[in-house]
Amino acid sequence: MASNRISRRDFVKVTTAALGSIMTVAMGIPVIGYLIDPALKTESGEAWIPLGPLENFPIGTPTAFSFTRSNINGWEKTVNSYGGFVIRESDTDLVVLSSVCTHLGCTVYWLEDKQQYECPCHGAHFTAEGEVIDGPPPRPLDEFEYRIEGDALSILFKKG
Amino acid sequence: MWKKIYIWLDERLGFDDMYKMLLDRPEPHGNWWNTLGSASLFLFIMQGVTGIFLTVYYTPSPDHAYDSVQYIMNGVAFGWLIRGIHHWGATLMVLVVFIHMLRVFFSASYKYPRELTWMVGSLLFLLTLGMGFTGYLLPFNQRAYWATVVGTNIGGVVPGVGPFILKALRGGTDVSALTLSRFFSIHIWMLPATLAGSIGLHLYLIMRHGESAHPTLDD
Numbered sequence: 284m285a286s287n288r289i290s291r292r293d294f295v296k297v298t299t300a301a302l303g304s305i306m307t308v309a310m311g312i313p314v315i316g317y318l319i320d321p322a323l324k325t326e327s328g329e330a331w332i333p334l335g336p337l338e339n340f341p342i343g344t345p346t347a348f349s350f351t352r353s354n355i356n357g358w359e360k361t362v363n364s365y366g367g368f369v370i371r372e373s374d375t376d377l378v379v380l381s382s383v384c385t386h387l388g389c390t391v392y393w394l395e396d397k398q399q400y401e402c403p404c405h406g407a408h409f410t411a412e413g414e415v416i417d418g419p420p421p422r423p424l425d426e427f428e429y430r431i432e433g434d435a436l437s438i439l440f441k442k443g
Numbered sequence: 444m445w446k447k448i449y450i451w452l453d454e455r456l457g458f459d460d461m462y463k464m465l466l467d468r469p470e471p472h473g474n475w476w477n478t479l480g481s482a483s484l485f486l487f488i489m490q491g492v493t494g495i496f497l498t499v500y501y502t503p504s505p506d507h508a509y510d511s512v513q514y515i516m517n518g519v520a521f522g523w524l525i526r527g528i529h530h531w532g533a534t535l536m537v538l539v540v541f542i543h544m545l546r547v548f549f550s551a552s553y554k555y556p557r558e559l560t561w562m563v564g565s566l567l568f569l570l571t572l573g574m575g576f577t578g579y580l581l582p583f584n585q586r587a588y589w590a591t592v593v594g595t596n597i598g599g600v601v602p603g604v605g606p607f608i609l610k611a612l613r614g615g616t617d618v619s620a621l622t623l624s625r626f627f628s629i630h631i632w633m634l635p636a637t638l639a640g641s642i643g644l645h646l647y648l649i650m651r652h653g654e655s656a657h658p659t660l661d662d
Contacts, residue, residue, distance in 0.1 A: 313520075313521035313524050313525070314496060316520040316521050317496060317499075317519055317520055317521040317522060317524075317525055318496070318499065320520040320521075320522075321519075357500065357511070358510035358511050358513065358518070359507070359510075
């Protein structure tokens with residue numbers, strides 16, 4: 284066989300391998316993109332939630348509030364409830380606490396007689412400002428960022 | 444290095460023998476019509492692969508089937524491509540398998556000793572139609588729903604056992620959630636398993652008897 288001529292068999296082998304590789308890559312990249320697509324999506328989780336006029340929250344005692352956020356995962360829409368307490372110390376000075384216990388995520392409630400929050404799951408107690416009194420929680424209750432525009436109070440909701 | 448690994452594996456697995464047995468067979472002088480069987484096999488594998496990927500996002504329930512298909516088409520990267528290949532591959536597979544069957548019929552390749560290959564092949568054609576019928580319901584849009592109502596009604600007019608067939612196909616008297624989930628099960632488990640086994644037998648028979656030569660004018 285002439286030295287620089289390629290045999291029919293080798294030509295077929297090389298062509299098959301080349302076309303096969305091109306097809307594999309052409310299909311492989313979309314398939315990988317398809318599979319990891321949910322991991323590449325970013326969710327914009329931040330939103331300002333209006334809580335209404337300030338006079339709804341009397342000075343001195345923690346006042347509960349709640350709101351819902353809808354969440355779309357793929358083709359499924361779920362609605363989650365969130366809540367917390369507004370503790371107004373003066374006209375403009377206030378603390379907005381989340382009612383999610385920092386231990387395992389149960390919802391704490393305000394005990395008027397003891398002036399404490401209590402968690403129903405493991406009996407932890409927090410002060411009106413959210414500091415841990417006793418029980419397993421590792422840190423104080425989380426605070427929401429807030430802003431006051433005129434008379435209206437809003438809090439910054441961050442997902443996650 | 445690679446040569447050594449290859450030799451080590453070959454001594455144990457027998458690539459070379461396998462290659463000689465499976466692929467290095469004498470073939471009669473054929474033409475493009477002889478490639479339709481391989482084309483059918485390729486389409487079957489492609490449908491299997493794209494189908495497996497579709498199940499990552501698809502949900503076989505009346506509440507979610509339509510939405511999940513819409514999500515695959517509009518929400519997932521390359522979802523339109525994967526579903527598009529599965530959709531058009533399905534139509535193409537029915538077509539190619541049928542033309543393959545016509546070729547075997549017109550070239551009289553079904554004759555002795557290949558009758559069994561022909562019978563298994565006929566079963567493969569019916570299974571392919573079954574895949575088309577059950578897969579058609581899964582997007583759960585209006586067309587899918589009514590096609591299944593009409594299609595199962597056809598089974599319902601068989602004398603005597605018609606009502607039984609209708610209820611067995613639908614999983615009840617109506618096209619419902621049960622119909623969707625059983626069609627899904629049939630489409631992704633039962634028919635593919637039967638198809639894969641029958642294809643194995645079909646290929647074994649082809650290797651055993653070799654391909655038939657095209658009849659000449661003298662035959």
